[in-house]
Amino acid sequence: MAQRGEFQIIERFFTHETFGAWKSQGVGDDCAIIDTGAGRLAVTTDMMALGTHFLPDADPEDVGYKALAVNLSDLAAAGAVARAFFLSIGLPRRDDGWLADFSRGLMRLAETSGCALLGGDTTRTPEVNGRHAPVTISITAMGDLPAGMGLTRAGAKPGDDIWVSGTVGDAYAALKCRWGHWDLMPDAQAACFARMDRPTPRNALGEALLPLAHACADISDGLLADLGHILERSGVSAEIDWESIPISLALKSLTIAKQHEAALAGGDDYELVFTAAPDMAERIWAAGLATGTPVTRIGRITEQSARNLTVRDAQGLPVVFERAGFDHFA
Amino acid sequence: MAQRGEFQIIERFFTHETFGAWKSQGVGDDCAIIDTGAGRLAVTTDMMALGTHFLPDADPEDVGYKALAVNLSDLAAAGAVARAFFLSIGLPRRDDGWLADFSRGLMRLAETSGCALLGGDTTRTPEVNGRHAPVTISITAMGDLPAGMGLTRAGAKPGDDIWVSGTVGDAYAALKCRWGHWDLMPDAQAACFARMDRPTPRNALGEALLPLAHACADISDGLLADLGHILERSGVSAEIDWESIPISLALKSLTIAKQHEAALAGGDDYELVFTAAPDMAERIWAAGLATGTPVTRIGRITEQSARNLTVRDAQGLPVVFERAGFDHFA
Numbered sequence: 001m002a003q004r005g006e007f008q009i010i011e012r013f014f015t016h017e018t019f020g021a022w023k024s025q026g027v028g029d030d031c032a033i034i035d036t037g038a039g040r041l042a043v044t045t046d047m048m049a050l051g052t053h054f055l056p057d058a059d060p061e062d063v064g065y066k067a068l069a070v071n072l073s074d075l076a077a078a079g080a081v082a083r084a085f086f087l088s089i090g091l092p093r094r095d096d097g098w099l100a101d102f103s104r105g106l107m108r109l110a111e112t113s114g115c116a117l118l119g120g121d122t123t124r125t126p127e128v129n130g131r132h133a134p135v136t137i138s139i140t141a142m143g144d145l146p147a148g149m150g151l152t153r154a155g156a157k158p159g160d161d162i163w164v165s166g167t168v169g170d171a172y173a174a175l176k177c178r179w180g181h182w183d184l185m186p187d188a189q190a191a192c193f194a195r196m197d198r199p200t201p202r203n204a205l206g207e208a209l210l211p212l213a214h215a216c217a218d219i220s221d222g223l224l225a226d227l228g229h230i231l232e233r234s235g236v237s238a239e240i241d242w243e244s245i246p247i248s249l250a251l252k253s254l255t256i257a258k259q260h261e262a263a264l265a266g267g268d269d270y271e272l273v274f275t276a277a278p279d280m281a282e283r284i285w286a287a288g289l290a291t292g293t294p295v296t297r298i299g300r301i302t303e304q305s306a307r308n309l310t311v312r313d314a315q316g317l318p319v320v321f322e323r324a325g326f327d328h329f330a
Numbered sequence: 331m332a333q334r335g336e337f338q339i340i341e342r343f344f345t346h347e348t349f350g351a352w353k354s355q356g357v358g359d360d361c362a363i364i365d366t367g368a369g370r371l372a373v374t375t376d377m378m379a380l381g382t383h384f385l386p387d388a389d390p391e392d393v394g395y396k397a398l399a400v401n402l403s404d405l406a407a408a409g410a411v412a413r414a415f416f417l418s419i420g421l422p423r424r425d426d427g428w429l430a431d432f433s434r435g436l437m438r439l440a441e442t443s444g445c446a447l448l449g450g451d452t453t454r455t456p457e458v459n460g461r462h463a464p465v466t467i468s469i470t471a472m473g474d475l476p477a478g479m480g481l482t483r484a485g486a487k488p489g490d491d492i493w494v495s496g497t498v499g500d501a502y503a504a505l506k507c508r509w510g511h512w513d514l515m516p517d518a519q520a521a522c523f524a525r526m527d528r529p530t531p532r533n534a535l536g537e538a539l540l541p542l543a544h545a546c547a548d549i550s551d552g553l554l555a556d557l558g559h560i561l562e563r564s565g566v567s568a569e570i571d572w573e574s575i576p577i578s579l580a581l582k583s584l585t586i587a588k589q590h591e592a593a594l595a596g597g598d599d600y601e602l603v604f605t606a607a608p609d610m611a612e613r614i615w616a617a618g619l620a621t622g623t624p625v626t627r628i629g630r631i632t633e634q635s636a637r638n639l640t641v642r643d644a645q646g647l648p649v650v651f652e653r654a655g656f657d658h659f660a
Binding site: 009010012013014016018019020021022024031032034036037038039040041043044045046047048049050051052053056081083084086087088089090094096099100102103107110111114115116117118119120121122123124125126127128129131133134136138140142144 | 339340342343344346348349350351352354361362364366367368369371373374375376377378379380381382383386411413414416417418419420424426429430432433437441444445446447448449450451452453454455456457459461462463464466468470472474
């Protein structure tokens with residue numbers, strides 16, 4: 001939620017003084033964390049469109065899977081247990097084959113994640129110059145948190161280790177291949193395509209991190225962009241070691257410049273980037289093992305307030321990169 | 331939620347055996363009513379698009395107001411206290427003037443109703459033949475319910491009175507005027523336009539009805555269609571008296587055939603239609619007075635299971651009408 005760089009639109013037009021009986025930590029994190037009086041909820045919402053977030057001819061089963069996966073990933077970043085989601089779908093016309101495939105991808109992930117579809121709305125998308133607009137999907141997902149708990153981007157502390165789950169950059173490499181800009185061997189390409197089309201939301205890891213981590217975000221905009229959000233919200237700086245960043249064998253077959261681009265600036269991985277006190281390291285490795293999720297320490301949070309992010313190579317020299325995430329309205 | 335006639339799509343593709351820790355009464359009502367363990371929530375979601383639900387050149391302040399109003403109306407139909415909502419908005423381009431007006435209409439209603447915007451997502455709408463698709467808005471709204479309570483379409487009982495709030499048919503008459511199909515005097519037209527562009531969600535009444543009514547729905551598809559949903563879900567039949575149906579002075583200036591069409595089949599009024607035991611009548615009138623909402627008894631629930639809906643005129647003869655609500659995919 002709100003992780004795709006539209007911060008200015010949300011801050012300028014949709015951030016107001018809070019009011020009402022439910023208290024939230026405010027707009028601008030992966031999830032809203034809400035105290036309802038009866039309990040604590042994490043809620044996230046994402047809107048996706050064929051042609052913007054998915055290729056127009058994307059496999060509808062992949063579309064259904066990924067539409068839910070990106071929302072589950074936001075709940076994972078908060079450390080919440082995914083419980084329920086609501087689906088709104090705008091369709092150009094009733095296409096039963098497309099709907100059946102979409103539903104299959106969506107509901108399989110819902111069932112394996114224990115996150116139930118509890119409501120929705122369908123509508124016809126409007127016409128543009130006599131042609132219907134593409135499919136638009138909006139999902140709002142909700143999860144449980146224990147009282148007083150919940151991971152946000154705001155808790156990173158100087159001295160924290162910085163960690164990342166899985167590997168980063170594969171989804172971006174896949175997109176580059178699908179556009180015909182990059183080349184990968186068939187096996188490597190298939191591995192990257194699977195990461196782009198069927199990302200694994202890290203919910204079990206996120207739940208395990210809830211008492212261990214100080215700050216957490218999912219990687220939707222890119223490692224540097226999403227870690228950058230943590231630095232901004234926490235008022236801290238960071239150094240990360242290029243050599244420590246977990247990169248797949250597929251990505252390692254590319255030039256170092258492409259590796260930098262994919263791993264540092266490429267989004268859509270839906271891994272978690274999080275910070276924790278150094279004395280938590282053993283428990284975090286154990287959490288990775290227990291949940292079947294690789295976790296790698298890639299750097300550290302440095303002094304307060306400067307919000308600088310430095311990537312160093314094996315010789316300790318700064319890696320030059322374009323620090324930018326994905327922004328629909330940039 | 332799910333009130334716009336897309337029942338077949340939802341039943342066929344998105345209704346599955348329930349699973350997970352949160353229990354809901356199931357898809358197909360204005361709201362999902364969910365037991366989270368910690369408490370009971372009502373949740374609804376609606377997707378709207380300029381060009382389908384709003385005229386392409388609609389006043390953005392009206393669009394913002396109405397986008398939230400239709401969701402608040404779903405919470406009202408459940409008897410829930412509106413607490414929070416989440417907004418996803420797909421925009422063709424960043425248009426600050428449009429966003430400022432949209433936000434003003436949205437946030438004024440949010441503040442007066444105590445329903446806080448706690449999160450959202452913005453995205454760029456895709457292109458169709460080189461032109462951006464229109465603005466798409468998805469809102470998910472949430473409310474509180476006391477344990478074990480919540481109005482649905484399923485509780486109507488033989489012998490119940492049938493009630494409706496406010497007046498019905500004005501929004502439909504306004505649409506007919508805007509299309510140039512019907513004519514109204516300027517004052518009557520302005521009154522109907524206000525009802526279409528700025529419907530009043532009946533939340534205070536809905537909350538007051540929670541311990542009084544057996545079944546409730548909001549009128550989004552039309553009086554007969556939404557009462558029909560109550561009959562279907564409750565397995566009962568109904569008779570209503572045409573002469574009792576509350577109709578505005580503006581509508582009364584039209585022919586009787588147009589009055590029938592607007593009041594019986596016209597949607598978009600966002601009034602409540604509800605049923606209650608006859609001995610609740612005095613308390614329901616009192617609830618209407620206390621909340622400043624006119625309430626009118628228009629008929630009664632008859633024998634179990636036939637699901638017939640009869641409208642009788644002053645002579646007791648059946649009124650002939652087209653029993654149809656609005657269905658995007660019909």
